């Protein structure tokens with residue numbers, strides 16, 4: 001979680017008005033090093049940053065300098081990766097319901113292509129020929145439980161292949177000349193349960209051993225995908241990457257090494273863990289309203305951060321300059337959309353807020369601005385990087401009215 005002082009906000013406003021998404025370079029470096037260190041025992045380890053979480057070169061390049069690759073799922077994400085100089089095995093292409101042309105581009109870039117469905121084997125073969133190295137996305141079905149709490153239902157998820165399909169896929173791929181395989185699975189989103197990754201690694205290791213025995217195929221990578229969560233609520237337990245990494249090393253030494261598979265690379269595609277805590281949405285209280293409830297109207301809206309609106313996600317909120325003040329009033333913190341779900345917080349206990357107060361919505365560095373949209377004619381915010389030297393750098397300008405109107409047929413209209 002990052003904070004901003006009033007004097008920093010004065011600096012920010014010289015560059016771009018609020019609302020604005022702000023990211024901390026130091027925090028991104030810290031998260032990246034935690035992941036890289038946890039898996040430093042594995043020679044081929046690579047974190048592929050899930051581009052969709054924050055598709056901004058000025059942010060991704062911080063992780064690129066620390067040896068991360070990128071995980072893409074669409075043509076534009078691939079083009080962004082290409083423009084940034086990512087090539088070959090630095091790119092994962094984990095798409096689903098893949099559009100025509102996307103596999104061709106991924107193959108041209110030398111990306112590791114992750115097939116979401118057995119039907120994609122013939123699809124890619126027809127489009128551009130299946131590459132000699134391919135990744136298969138496994139969905140074991142069932143439910144994942146954490147104690148008694150069901151966190152996710154892989155059986156209800158649209159992603160991946162069933163176990164029999166994975167076996168069939170290997171046979172089919174081999175018959176088409178595929179020489180090397182990677183295995184991938186993504187079962188739970190935003191979990192801080194330290195057993196999730198080791199359990200998933202265990203599942204994929206056993207599958208790798210079995211496939212290797214049965215088909216003699218070389219497995220070059222096990223990709224644990226995304227899903228490690230962050231403590232959005234203050235006081236919530238954070239994931240312990242060091243512990244997760246060493247648990248997986250134990251399994252690796254117990255299972256893979258004795259099976260002669262001690263050269264398999266481990267990889268992941270974390271998005272939220274990498275940049276989530278490193279970002280915040282800086283906004284301002286512009287109206288107060290008292291009806292059946294107390295409302296703080298801010299100049300940001302769900303178009304800038306839709307997680308609370310679409311799945312009731314918690315984002316911590318602080319009032320700049322009142323961090324130590326007593327929380328004495330229960331508010332709904334709302335944006336301006338003509339949609340009643342445009343609420344960043346419901347019944348949130350906060351210090352007394354005045355019009356003009358700056359409000360920080362925390363942990364918005366992943367799946368924040370990138371989910372933005374233009375409903376109600378709202379323009380998307382700029383993105384600023386708080387650099388390690390304390391300066392602010394604009395890494396994406398705010399959208400303009402011209403951007404908003406650019407896709408219209410405007411013949412005969414003037415704006």
Ligand SMILES: *Cc1c(COP(=O)(O)O)cnc(C)c1O
Nearest residue numbers: 050094226227228269270271272
């Ligand atoms: C979204 C996604 C990720 C990143 O998920 P996080 O929860 O942000 O870690 C990784 N891999 C794939 C295939 C995804 O769709």
